[in-house]
Amino acid sequence: MVQLAAPHTPADVDKARAAIKDAKELIVDARLDDGVATFNEASGQLSDLLSGLITRDLLTPPFRWVAHEGYTPQNGDSSSPYQSMFEEQATTSLSPKPDAIHRPLALVLNAATSIPDAVMALQAIGDAAIIMHGTTLDDLITVAGPIPLDANRVVRMRWLEVVPVGVPLHADAELPAEADDATVVATALAKLRALRTSRVRPAAESLPPLVWRAEKVYANEKAPSADMRLLALFRLWTVIDRFYPYKALLDERWNDVLTSFIPRFEAAEGRNAYEEAVADLMTHIPDSHVYIKGTVDPQVNPPAWPRIRARMIEGKPVIVVVGGDEETKRAGLRVGDFVVSADGEPIAARMERFRRFVAASNDAFRDYFSLLNALAGADGSTLVMAVRGADGSTRTVRLVRHTPRFKEITWRSGDVVRILDGNVGYVDLDRLRPAEVDAMFEQLQRTRAIIFDMRGYPNATMFAIASRINVRGARVGALMEFCVVRGNATDEPIRQKILQPIRENTGGKPLYRGKTFMLVDERTNSQSEHTGIFFEAAAGTKFVGSQTAGADGDVTVTTLPGGLSIYFTGLDVRHADGRQLQRVGLPIDYLVKPTLRGVQAGRDEVLDRALQLAR
Numbered sequence: 001m002v003q004l005a006a007p008h009t010p011a012d013v014d015k016a017r018a019a020i021k022d023a024k025e026l027i028v029d030a031r032l033d034d035g036v037a038t039f040n041e042a043s044g045q046l047s048d049l050l051s052g053l054i055t056r057d058l059l060t061p062p063f064r065w066v067a068h069e070g071y072t073p074q075n076g077d078s079s080s081p082y083q084s085m086f087e088e089q090a091t092t093s094l095s096p097k098p099d100a101i102h103r104p105l106a107l108v109l110n111a112a113t114s115i116p117d118a119v120m121a122l123q124a125i126g127d128a129a130i131i132m133h134g135t136t137l138d139d140l141i142t143v144a145g146p147i148p149l150d151a152n153r154v155v156r157m158r159w160l161e162v163v164p165v166g167v168p169l170h171a172d173a174e175l176p177a178e179a180d181d182a183t184v185v186a187t188a189l190a191k192l193r194a195l196r197t198s199r200v201r202p203a204a205e206s207l208p209p210l211v212w213r214a215e216k217v218y219a220n221e222k223a224p225s226a227d228m229r230l231l232a233l234f235r236l237w238t239v240i241d242r243f244y245p246y247k248a249l250l251d252e253r254w255n256d257v258l259t260s261f262i263p264r265f266e267a268a269e270g271r272n273a274y275e276e277a278v279a280d281l282m283t284h285i286p287d288s289h290v291y292i293k294g295t296v297d298p299q300v301n302p303p304a305w306p307r308i309r310a311r312m313i314e315g316k317p318v319i320v321v322v323g324g325d326e327e328t329k330r331a332g333l334r335v336g337d338f339v340v341s342a343d344g345e346p347i348a349a350r351m352e353r354f355r356r357f358v359a360a361s362n363d364a365f366r367d368y369f370s371l372l373n374a375l376a377g378a379d380g381s382t383l384v385m386a387v388r389g390a391d392g393s394t395r396t397v398r399l400v401r402h403t404p405r406f407k408e409i410t411w412r413s414g415d416v417v418r419i420l421d422g423n424v425g426y427v428d429l430d431r432l433r434p435a436e437v438d439a440m441f442e443q444l445q446r447t448r449a450i451i452f453d454m455r456g457y458p459n460a461t462m463f464a465i466a467s468r469i470n471v472r473g474a475r476v477g478a479l480m481e482f483c484v485v486r487g488n489a490t491d492e493p494i495r496q497k498i499l500q501p502i503r504e505n506t507g508g509k510p511l512y513r514g515k516t517f518m519l520v521d522e523r524t525n526s527q528s529e530h531t532g533i534f535f536e537a538a539a540g541t542k543f544v545g546s547q548t549a550g551a552d553g554d555v556t557v558t559t560l561p562g563g564l565s566i567y568f569t570g571l572d573v574r575h576a577d578g579r580q581l582q583r584v585g586l587p588i589d590y591l592v593k594p595t596l597r598g599v600q601a602g603r604d605e606v607l608d609r610a611l612q613l614a615r
Contacts, residue, residue: 001026001027001028001029001185002016002019002020002026002027002028002029002049003029016049017049017052020049020052020053020101020103021101023103024103024104025103025104025105025106025192025196026053026103026104026105026106027105027106027107027108027185027188027189027192028046028049028050028105028106028107028108029108029184030046030107030108030109030110030113031108031109031110031112031113031133032110032112032113033112046116047116047118050105050116050118050119050122051097051100051118052097052099052100052101053100053101053102053103053105053118053122053127054094054095054096054097054100054118054121054122055096055100055101055102056096057093057094057095057096058093058094058118058121058122058124058125059091059092059093059094059121059124059165060091060092060093060094060117060118060120060121060165061091061120061121061124061162061163061164061165061166061169062088062089062090062091062092062162062163062165063088063089063141063160063161063162063163064086064087064088064089064160064161064163064207065086065087065159065160065161065486065487066084066085066086066087066159066210066486066487067084067085067086067087067484067485067486067487068082068083068084068242068243068484068485068486069082069083069084069085069482069484069496070082070083070243070482070483070484070556070570070571071239071242071243071483071556071558071570072084072212072556073556073557074214074215074217074557074558074559074565075214075557075559075565080482080554080556080570080571082482082556082570084210084212085210086209086210087486087487088163091163091165092117094117094118094121102127104127104128104129104192104195104196105119105122105127105128105129106128106129106130106131106172106188106189106191106192107119107128107129107130107131108131108133108184108188109130109131109132109133109135109140110132110133110134110135111134111135111139111140113140114140114141115130115137115140115141115169120162120169121165123167123169123170124164124165124166124167124168124169124204125166125167126166126167126195126198127195128195129172129173129188129191129192129194129195130170130171130172131171131172131173131174131175131184131187131188131191132171132173132174132175133175133177133179133184134175134176134177134179135174136171136174137169137170137171137174138158139156141160141162142158142159142160142161142162143156143157143158143159144156144157144158144159144488159487159488160487161207163207164204164205164207165204166204168204168205172191172194173187173191175187214559215235215558215559217559217560217561217562217563218561218562218563219562219563221561221562222271222562222563223269223270223271223274223562224274224561224562226266226269228561228562229265229266229268229274229277229561230262230265230266231561232265232274232278232560232561232562232564233258233261233262233265233281235558235560236278236281236282236558236560236566237254237257237258237261239558240254240285240568241254242483242485242493243483243485243493243556243570244285244483244568244569245481245482245483245495245553245569245570245571245572246287246553246569246572246582246583249286249582249583250284250285250286251284251286252284257281257284261277261281264277264280264281265277271296271297271562272296272297274562275292275295275296275297275300275562275564276297276299276300276357278292278300278560278564278566279292279295279297279299279300279301279357280356280357282359282566282568283356283357283358283359285359285568286359286360286361286362286583287359287360287361287551287568287569287582288359288360288361288362288365288369288525288526288549288550288551289526289551289553289555289567289568289569290359290360290566290567290568290569291359291555291566291567292564292565292566292567293564293565293567294562294563294564294565295564298377298378299353299354299357299373300357302373302376302377302378303376303378303379303403304376304377304378304379304380304381304401304402304403304404305372305375305376305401305402305404306323306328306375306383306385306399306400306401306402307322307323307325307327307328307399307402307408307409308321308322308323308328308333308375308399308409309321309409309411310339310371310372310375311368311371311522311523311594312367312368312371313338313593313594313595313596313599314593314595314596316338316339316596317338317339317347317351317371317374318336318337318338318339318596318599319333319334319335319336319337319338319339319387320335320411320599321335321409321410321411322334322335323408323409327400328399331397331398331399332395332397333387333397333399334389334390335599335600335602336389336390336596336599336600336601337387337388337389337390338387338388338596339371339375339385339386339387340385340386340387340388340394341385341386342374342375342383342384342385342386343377343383343384343385344384347371347374350374351367351370351371351374352370353374354370354373354374355367355370357373358370358373360549361549361550361551361582361583361585362547362549362550362583362585364521364522364546364547364548364549364585365522365525365549365550365551367522368522368523376401377401378401379401379402379403380400380401380402381400381401382398382399382400382401383398383399383400383401384396384397384398385397385398385399390600410430410431410456411430411455411456411523412428412430412431412453412456414428416428416431416432416436417432417436417439417440417443417444419443419444419447420451420611421611422448422611422614422615423446423447423448424447424448424449424450424451424611424614424615425443425444425447425449425450425451425514426450426451426453426607427440427444427450427451427452427453428453428456429452429453429454429456429458429459429461429528429531430453430454430455430456430457430458431459432458432459432461433459433461434459434460434461434464437461437464437465437468438464438509441468441509441510441512444512445510445512447514448514448515448614448615449514449515449516449517449614449615450469450512450514450515450516450517451516451517451518451519451607451610451611451614452465452516452517452518452519452535452541453518453519453607454518454519454520454524454528454531454532455519455520455521455523455524455545455606456523456524456528457523457525457526457527457528458527458528458531460527461531462527462530462531462534462535463502463503463534464503465531465535466502466503466534466535466537466538467502467503467504467505467506467538468505468509468510468511468512469511469512469516469535469538469539469541470502470505470511470538470539471511471512471513471538471539472537472538472539472540474502474537474538474576475501475502476499476500476501476502476537476576477500477501477502477533477534477537477538477576478500478530478533478534478537478573478574478575478576479497479498479499479500479573479574479575479576479578480497480498480499480500480553480571480572480573480574481495481496481497481498481571481572481574482495482496482498482570482571482572483495483496484496495572502534502537502538515542515614516535516539516540516541516542517541517542517543517544517610517613517614518531518532518535518541518542518543518544518586519544519545519606519607519610520532520543520544520545520546520548520585520586520588521545521546521547521548521593521606522546522547522548522549523549524545524548524549524585524586525548525549525551526549526551526552526555528548528549529548529549529550529551529552529581529585529586530552530573532548532586533552533573533575533576533581533586536575536576536586537575537576542589542590542613543586543587543588543589543590544588544589544590544592544606544609544610544613545588545590545591545592545593545606546588546591546592546593546606547585547588548585548586549585550581550582550583550584550585551569551582552569552571552573552581552582553569553570553571553572553573553582554569554570554571555567555568555569555570556568556569556570569582590609590610590613592605592606592609592610593605593606594606
């Protein structure tokens with residue numbers, strides 16, 4: 001029997017080796033006391049001894065653990081390949097020394113030691129037994145923690161497992177801490193006898209695959225209990241804490257947000273109060289991608305809108321698009337009318353009421369979306385709106401709200417692709433389809449410049465266009481990062497970097513070599529901004545307009561009790577040179593904002609300025 005806890009000189013180690021040669025079996029007592037021997041010293045001694053017991057090539061059983069590359073959407077609704085997977089160590093091959101001898105081994109461990117790779121490999125072929133004293137195998141190798149909850153309670157959790165290469169790793173015996181040394185030695189001897197008599201060498205067991213399961217949504221809990229509400233808070237807070245890639249851009253410490261909202265969620269009885277608590281929490285994430293589905297509270301997520309479009313012009317809510325359907329035309333609304341009130345409430349007060357539930361990367365988008373929601377309501381309801389026209393008179397119009405279809409109302413009319421005065425091309429990216437890209441370039445190939453109108457949302461034309469304007473020969477269009485949570489989830493997430501390439505211009509299609517400009521404003525969000533940074537990298541495109549939404553990076557979604565779905569940005573996206581985009585938006589090279597007089601006169605002042613620059 002060899003005890004590692006006592007200090008050993010080189011002579012002691014040589015004496016132990018000689019004793020092992022004379023013995024038929026070996027007990028190694030590797031229980032450590034920090035006051036007697038350090039872990040590193042004992043580990044070195046143990047490894048030196050064990051290396052002499054390996055008489056043939058062995059494989060050490062590797063560990064595996066779960067890794068999450070970004071947050072996998074709970075309802076499958078995302079355009080990015082966020083995924084969860086097993087990661088597995090490579091196994092290590094142990095080769096015998098020339099003077100190695102075969103001796104059955106019993107290793108005694110306590111909480112201060114760890115299991116050497118050689119012992120795991122020897123146990124896998126039936127030549128070693130492991131005896132735990134005052135601890136368990138799980139506590140020694142596979143459990144994270146303890147994570148303190150308070151003065152009396154801690155949490156421990158399994159975060160990895162051992163992949164068998166023969167007999168699965170196990171404790172042959174687990175003895176309580178009060179077991180005396182005589183009991184420990186007797187147990188070790190009994191396990192050595194079992195090794196001698198056993199002739200069975202089980203094959204390695206296969207471990208089950210990783211089965212991904214979405215979080216329970218508790219959809220029937222429409223007015224969740226206090227316990228369910230706290231579950232919602234803790235789940236949402238944890239998902240953002242682990243997976244939100246822009247946590248460094250928050251305006252406050254995320255830990256402080258949690259503590260401040262615990263009493264709010266405890267008090268949020270009833271469905272509307274609960275949904276408003278969730279919405280209020282999400283406004284602490286300044287992200288124009290944040291969106292909540294599944295609510296019934298009319299202030300949180302009103303489902304239907306009138307068939308008009310409005311924007312903030314010179315600080316006033318102004319109608320900029322009127323739907324072409326007969327129902328909307330009969331209301332007598334005109335472009336340039338600005339809104340005085342909605343459903344009898346002054347529009348400024350109404351917008352402020354809705355504003356408190358709007359998450360946004362910046363004020364420009366928050367104002368835009370607050371106005372959108374202030375005019376919205378229940379499907380089929382009638383919006384009674386007081387408006388003031390260019391002549392200064394106020395009148396009341398009535399518009400029916402409808403659950404919208406995507407792009408039911410376009411921001412602009414006229415030809416999607418056209419040539420403006422001065423031989424300048426114009427492309428409305430809000431309406432251009434991927435199949436139309438080649439024809440667009442054929443039509444505009446000989447123009448002196450192209451103005452891309454990105455005041456809206458594109459139709460996945462970014463890659464095709466960028467490859468045709470890449471006069472800089474750029475290889476990278478954007479830098480992206482996502483959070484990777486692996487193994488012990490108490491560790492900080494790491495950042496996985498991705499270089500998103502600009503596609504090659506295949507098929508011998510000619511490059512467009514004229515100047516390029518892009519029209520932008522608060523409607524330029526997400527894929528719109530991504531299109532901008534690709535064009536910037538490829539051709540040095542200049543941006544004309546005003547503050548964009550400042551939210552880029554494919555969204556992902558988590559679910560909460562009550563059937564709520566919470567969407568947020570899943571990727572950190574930056575310019576190709578590493579500059580920040582989130583919250584900042586695209587860099588405005590030429591600041592131009594529409595005026596009320598210009599809108600009422602039917603002029604597009606942003607386009608006019610870009611056309612002047614292009615000429």
